Amino acid sequence: AQTVTQSQPEMSVQEAETVTLSCTYDTSESDYYLFWYKQPPSRQMILVIRQEAYKQQNATENRFSVNFQKAAKSFSLKISDSQLGDAAMYFCAYRSDGRGAFNNNDMRFGAGTRLTVKP
């Protein structure tokens, strides 16, 4: 079964600095999707960025970018110019393309990384 591991329970960054959150996953599939979700305290989960496994180019969304290493099964999130509003739990998630042997459509989440932004 696919598993997602976030090895950093907590991270801290100074405002305006850059921070990288780590994520590794385990799968035998070749086609899948990876996501980073942000969950602010007592607020709902929102999508930060997504990556299709068949794309070699790393996804970017404004200050957020990923380093996708398919062979290493690594999917880290880089937040540049950190802002106070970036403080949240960040979840890495894996989703099968739904067409393979596992034929599942649910998302598998890591345990999360709590990011603190210091003013």
Next chain:
Amino acid sequence: DTGVSQDPRHKITKRGQNVTFRCDPISEHNRLYWYRQTLGQGPEFLTYFQNEAQLEKSRLLSDRFSAERPKGSFSTLEIQRTEQGDSAMYLCASGRERGGHEQFFGPGTRLTVL
């Protein structure tokens, strides 16, 4: 488009009681998912609908749990004979069958079983 909504936002119940949660997905999304999230953990998949058909169920979904999506729009999740271990945040998400494959989450229903 007002996003995914869930009702109630909070529910406190006594052990042994039945509870029902409702989820209204984004209107044009035909897929609807239920997850459970306990403190300090990521969401865990419970079940998923495509239109009105329940296509997948996790082993986490014991026989005390039942979910419906009768008309392919809103969904309900019922927990019978609640136990203290059922205390968690119950998240609903919706998405399209085709497209970006991302899921859009609601605010969740926080269940506390006393």
